[in-house]
Amino acid sequence: MMIQINKRLSKVSEYINHNKLADIGSDHAYLPIFAIQNKLVKEAIAGEVVKGPFLAAQQNTKANGLSNVIDVKLGNGLEVIDETVDVITICGMGGPLIAQILDDGKDKLSHYPDLILQSNIHALPIRQNLQQLGYKIMDEILVKEKKHIYEIIVAKKGEMTLSAKEMKFGPVFLKHKDDLFIEKWEREIVALENITKQLEDHQDQSRNNEIKQQIVQIKEVLA
Structure with a gap:
């Protein structure tokens, strides 16, 4: 059964074309399941810190016959990651929490996996952390769903020096001030x-x- 995902996760998935994904705060593991089913990755980790969603992720993964390629792990932030992942997604959280997760788990970023980060509010701390961690913002996207506007930041290994204005508004957004x-x-x-x-x-x-x-x-x- 092919899984359906919401608009913002669908936009996130457009940037996934990797070998192994780690989805942090995976909730019900919808994104990893979608990514495997659509051949965007070969295998995935679904990380979840809360017991309820962790159990739901296990159940969904099993129901879709993907337990052999999606490793559902109970753990905090990036601690669920092994060294083989080449892309990390963190979606559906506030910017300060995403920034904290990256900072707390920076030892897991030593090989610079690609990052796709979808914040609900306040993306500025994410940009600050990416700069400090040796990442460069490659793209920024806004998605509107149920009247809420979400920010997605795509980053890869690289150097950047953002101005205060770029930190606040986003370097890519400032170049393309679209309707959203x-x-x-x-x-x-x-x-x-x-x-x-x-x-x-x-x-x-x-x-x-x-x-x-x-x-x-x-x-x-x-x-």
């Missing part, structure tokens, strides 16, 4: 403006001024 990019940051302006209204009567206006500066910066980027 504009929508994402226009939404951010609305959210920040709502915060400034709440802070208008606050004694300490430093936070309010800081947010107003952020709004000005976003408007400059969108101009």
Whole structure:
């Protein structure tokens, strides 16, 4: 039975063409199963730290007859990885958590597997970590699903030196400001403006001024 995956995981899968995948926070192992079924990889690790999804991943892998090529592991972050993987996916988490997972498991990145990282919010810490870890961002993609806009960052071994603006907005996104990019940051302006209204009567206006500066910066980027 061929498995169906959602729009954002489908976009992630477009960047998988490798030998062995490690999917961290694999949930029900949908992405590894899809990748094997569509011959995007030959084998995979489905890593999950929570017992419930781990058991569901085992069950799904077995139901699809893939227990011999997908190794479902219970473990935290990159600790489930062996040295043979050549691509790592981390999807469906906040940017700070993804960055922390990479940093905590940096000993598993010594051979520089490709990284495909899909954050729900705040991708800036991911870019900071990738630069420190010796990775270069090759592509950045936005996907809209059920009104939420998700960021995907694809990185390979390489050097980069990002400016503060590139760290915040994304070096590839800044070159191609598509409709989703504009929508994402226009939404951010609305959210920040709502915060400034709440802070208008606050004694300490430093936070309010800081947010107003952020709004000005976003408007400059969108101009």
